[in-house]
Amino acid sequence: MAFSFSDEQEEFRAVLRRFLEDKSPTSEVRRWMETEAGWDRETWRRLNQELGLTAIHIPEDYGGQGFGFVELAIVLEETGRALLCAPYFASTALAATAIMNAGDEDRKRALLPDIAAGESVATLAFTEDNGRWDPSGVELTATPADGGYLLDGAKSFVLDGHTADLIVVLARLPGSSGDQGLSFFTVSGQAKGLERRPLRTVDQTRKQARLTFDAVPAEPLGAMGEAAEPLARTLDQAAVCLANEMVGGAERLRQDTMDYIGMRMQFGRAIASFQAIKHRAADLLVEVELAKSAAYYAAAAAAEDSEDLPAVASLAKACAADAYMHTAIEAIQLHGGIGFTWDNDTHLWFKRAKSSEVFLGDPSHHRELMMQRWDAPAEGAVA
Amino acid sequence: MSDATEATVRAEARAWLEANWNPDLGLIEWRNMLAESGWGVPAWPEEWHGRGLPEALAAVVEEEFQEIGAVGVAKAGIRLLAAATLLEHGSQLHKEKFLRRILTGEDTWCQLFSEPGSGSDLAGATTRAELKGNKWLINGQKVWTTSAHHADYGLLLARTDWDVPKHKGLSYFVLDMHQPGVEANPLRQMNGHASFNQVFITDAEIAPEFQVGELGEGWAVATTTLMHERRRADGLRTWARGSDRPGRAYDEERAEIATVMEPYKWYPQRAGRVDLVLPRAEATGKIDDPAARQEIAKLLTLSKAAEWTARRARAAQEQGRPQGPEGSLGKLIASHVARAAAHVHTLIAGADAMLSGEDGPLDGTIAEILISAPATSIAGGTDEIQRNIIAERVLRMPKEPRFDTDRPFREVPKNTVS
Ligand SMILES: Cc1cc2nc3c(=O)[nH]c(=O)nc-3n(C[C@H](O)[C@H](O)[C@H](O)COP(=O)(O)OP(=O)(O)OC[C@H]3O[C@@H](n4cnc5c(N)ncnc54)[C@H](O)[C@@H]3O)c2cc1C
Numbered sequence: 001m002a003f004s005f006s007d008e009q010e011e012f013r014a015v016l017r018r019f020l021e022d023k024s025p026t027s028e029v030r031r032w033m034e035t036e037a038g039w040d041r042e043t044w045r046r047l048n049q050e051l052g053l054t055a056i057h058i059p060e061d062y063g064g065q066g067f068g069f070v071e072l073a074i075v076l077e078e079t080g081r082a083l084l085c086a087p088y089f090a091s092t093a094l095a096a097t098a099i100m101n102a103g104d105e106d107r108k109r110a111l112l113p114d115i116a117a118g119e120s121v122a123t124l125a126f127t128e129d130n131g132r133w134d135p136s137g138v139e140l141t142a143t144p145a146d147g148g149y150l151l152d153g154a155k156s157f158v159l160d161g162h163t164a165d166l167i168v169v170l171a172r173l174p175g176s177s178g179d180q181g182l183s184f185f186t187v188s189g190q191a192k193g194l195e196r197r198p199l200r201t202v203d204q205t206r207k208q209a210r211l212t213f214d215a216v217p218a219e220p221l222g223a224m225g226e227a228a229e230p231l232a233r234t235l236d237q238a239a240v241c242l243a244n245e246m247v248g249g250a251e252r253l254r255q256d257t258m259d260y261i262g263m264r265m266q267f268g269r270a271i272a273s274f275q276a277i278k279h280r281a282a283d284l285l286v287e288v289e290l291a292k293s294a295a296y297y298a299a300a301a302a303a304e305d306s307e308d309l310p311a312v313a314s315l316a317k318a319c320a321a322d323a324y325m326h327t328a329i330e331a332i333q334l335h336g337g338i339g340f341t342w343d344n345d346t347h348l349w350f351k352r353a354k355s356s357e358v359f360l361g362d363p364s365h366h367r368e369l370m371m372q373r374w375d376a377p378a379e380g381a382v383a
Numbered sequence: 384m385s386d387a388t389e390a391t392v393r394a395e396a397r398a399w400l401e402a403n404w405n406p407d408l409g410l411i412e413w414r415n416m417l418a419e420s421g422w423g424v425p426a427w428p429e430e431w432h433g434r435g436l437p438e439a440l441a442a443v444v445e446e447e448f449q450e451i452g453a454v455g456v457a458k459a460g461i462r463l464l465a466a467a468t469l470l471e472h473g474s475q476l477h478k479e480k481f482l483r484r485i486l487t488g489e490d491t492w493c494q495l496f497s498e499p500g501s502g503s504d505l506a507g508a509t510t511r512a513e514l515k516g517n518k519w520l521i522n523g524q525k526v527w528t529t530s531a532h533h534a535d536y537g538l539l540l541a542r543t544d545w546d547v548p549k550h551k552g553l554s555y556f557v558l559d560m561h562q563p564g565v566e567a568n569p570l571r572q573m574n575g576h577a578s579f580n581q582v583f584i585t586d587a588e589i590a591p592e593f594q595v596g597e598l599g600e601g602w603a604v605a606t607t608t609l610m611h612e613r614r615r616a617d618g619l620r621t622w623a624r625g626s627d628r629p630g631r632a633y634d635e636e637r638a639e640i641a642t643v644m645e646p647y648k649w650y651p652q653r654a655g656r657v658d659l660v661l662p663r664a665e666a667t668g669k670i671d672d673p674a675a676r677q678e679i680a681k682l683l684t685l686s687k688a689a690e691w692t693a694r695r696a697r698a699a700q701e702q703g704r705p706q707g708p709e710g711s712l713g714k715l716i717a718s719h720v721a722r723a724a725a726h727v728h729t730l731i732a733g734a735d736a737m738l739s740g741e742d743g744p745l746d747g748t749i750a751e752i753l754i755s756a757p758a759t760s761i762a763g764g765t766d767e768i769q770r771n772i773i774a775e776r777v778l779r780m781p782k783e784p785r786f787d788t789d790r791p792f793r794e795v796p797k798n799t800v801s
Contacts, residue, residue: 131734157734200740202750208737266504268787268795276767329722332573332757336502336765337527340572340758347573347754354729354753355737362730364674 406630655724
């Protein structure tokens with residue numbers, strides 16, 4: 001499935017696209033991005049009741065639909081295209097995935113059905129003020145106390161962290177460092193000692209928060225001290241998800257720009273008739289198609305849990321980030337003055353491209369990971 | 384002043400500043416002294432507030448101002464484009480009425496060129512000027528007009544003849560912005576500022592003596608304005624920064640920056656703030672990241688080479704030699720610098736690049752760079768138009784066939800604008 005979608009998948013995409021065009025036009029995006037919460041419970045409920053989006057990649061045993069990463073990637077491509085203001089990436093792509101990877105059986109049974117139903121909105125809090133996307137940046141500690149654990153420290157860049165009902169927190173056990181001692185916990189959004197502050201973000205369509213933990217009681221999610229492996233897996237899968245979301249946004253911007261240049265006249269002709277513009281349009285198509293191929297291939301690798309997932313996840317993330325940012329820059333440029341205005345929609349995607357470029361690690365970070373993970377050619381394979 | 388040398392000019396400027404500069408003077412009073420003495424704009428002609436010095440020596444005078452900390456003439460915004468245009472094409476009346484008040488900062492100007500239907504294709508302007516009795520009556524709409532909401536006067540490009548090819552039917556005027564027929568509405572930009580405007584012009588009046596240049600020769604006059612605008616593209620970095628010293632002149636300059644110069648607050652950011660790159664790289668530790676180092680080095684190379692290219696252009700001009708192609712490249716290079724700088728600032732900021740306002744690096748300055756840089760390659764003529772100019776005028780490559788210049792403007796296909 002790495003190179004084409006089935007008829008059912010295409011049908012699903014079409015339904016979803018119509019739904020989002022109806023429920024999440026840019027007028028709605030603009031309305032929600034101006035609010036502190038950034039999303040609307042009612043639309044969220046309908047999204048999940050009518051289309052079961054939050055259940056998509058969660059196994060049926062846990063109240064989900066039992067599809068895989070290819071279907072999740074389709075949803076994300078469409079939400080990225082529509083710039084949907086909802087905690088979908090936080091709750092489904094990040095938190096549910098982390099719980100599936102790291103959770104004990106009883107915790108999965110306890111947590112996933114509500115997330116699958118969209119009743120509980122979850123998020124994953126792993127990055128801290130240092131902005132590092134690997135375990136070495138984790139300083140928040142989990143101290144054993146009275147048979148449970150207390151969390152102390154701070155998390156930042158937490159998607160929808162100020163509105164989530166449930167927070168999956170990555171912490172380390174006292175005295176540990178690096179990959180050792182890492183553990184996942186869950187904390188209620190209303191927990192005592194937890195302070196949540198919305199952050200001012202360049203991209204208003206996806207909210208972030210800084211969370212401070214002052215002796216917050218937390219429940220372990222899985223085996224204590226064993227989170228490094230499920231975390232790495234979660235981050236790879238999340239990178240694939242983000243890559244697909246980004247190509248959705250890039251494609252939408254590209255198409256909108258084509259529409260505009262076809263209509264806009266200067267020098268007595270459509271600006272699309274200038275060869276300089278045609279070449280740019282052709283180059284953009286190439287770039288976005290390459291990024292789509294990478295994102296789709298990576299989604300299939302995630303779905304099949306293939307060995308090369310870590311390498312292709314990073315490849316796809318870096319490729320999609322560059323393509324999205326470049327498309328966004330070109331989209332504004334090709335719109336001219338109107339592209340620089342607030343009322344024109346182009347900047348909404350531009351800002352999402354900017355935040356997606358660095359979220360989960362910027363392209364140079366992922367290119368480095370990709371090189372570390374790439375299988376060296378077998379000896380003798382290259383003369 | 385042909386016998387002036389760097390040493391004599393420096394000594395003379397210093398002596399004059401030492402004798403006259405006093406931070407407790409009123410700003411306008413001081414600037415009037417500058418306009419009278421010629422030290423405020425030494426490269427201007429002697430009969431119009433200058434000293435007729437070559438640009439190189441004017442730069443020496445500028446250094447002396449910096450040295451002593453003296454406030455200069457009003458410089459920011461469109462005013463110097465207006466001055467340059469009027470010095471070249473204006474009548475005696477225009478020069479008398481406008482030049483001094485441009486320098487003192489008493490009048491603020493805007494550039495009424497772009498319209499909803501014509502931006503790159505400025506010669507496609509459809510704002511009409513019709514002679515009714517002894518007045519020009521102006522009707523139409525302008526857009527992206529920076530600072531129009533503060534402006535006292537506007538440089539207006541309008542159509543006076545629809546039955547000749549587009550470039551031949553334009554005329555150039557000075558429009559008094561304080562009249563009932565002129566309405567400027569600020570438009571919000573993607574960076575949150577609202578420095579440019581939509582300007583509706585309905586039966587606004589212009590007396591015939593405020594036409595600049597001959598009837599139907601507006602395009603040539605506009606070209607002068609644009610040439611000066613594009614040449615100054617790399618000077619954006621220094622706009623809108625005041626001194627923090629005490630004194631009445633400084634106070635009044637700070638007040639000016641906070642009001643009429645407010646629209647330009649984000650202009651240094653739009654140019655990319657290359658000056659912040661190394662300090663930020665040090666502060667974040669990215670200076671030790673090999674990938675970041677490569678990108679930073681590329682940016683610094685570009686930025687330095689750009690600066691030296693501008694210096695070459697100026698040096699040729701100062702020596703009275705014909706300028707080479709280097710003189711036409713600055714605007715396009717400035718776009719490259721701004722874009723590369725936004726990229727490098729993102730790389731250095733990492734996750735923090737997602738944050739703005741008080742939560743963002745340097746209180747939101749980095750975020751402002753990221754969301755302002757796109758203006759650089761659009762404002763003042765887009766990169767594509769600069770490339771066409773370089774290709775056709777500098778490289779003398781064959782012109783594109785055109786379909787809009789060989790017939791009466793009336794018959795040229797246009798955007799339908801609501
Ligand atoms: C911050 C800012 C401040 C500004 N301030 C002022 C001001 O004070 N006064 C004023 O009059 N204007 C001002 N402008 C307007 C600016 O000059 C125009 O936006 C610019 O010239 C482009 O015109 P346009 O917006 O109509 O875009 P269009 O001309 O419609 O261009 C759209 C796209 O088509 C491309 N294109 C057009 N023609 C060709 C061609 N022949 N070949 C290849 N590509 C082509 C352009 O490069 C661009 O990418 C400002 C703009 C900005 C962003």
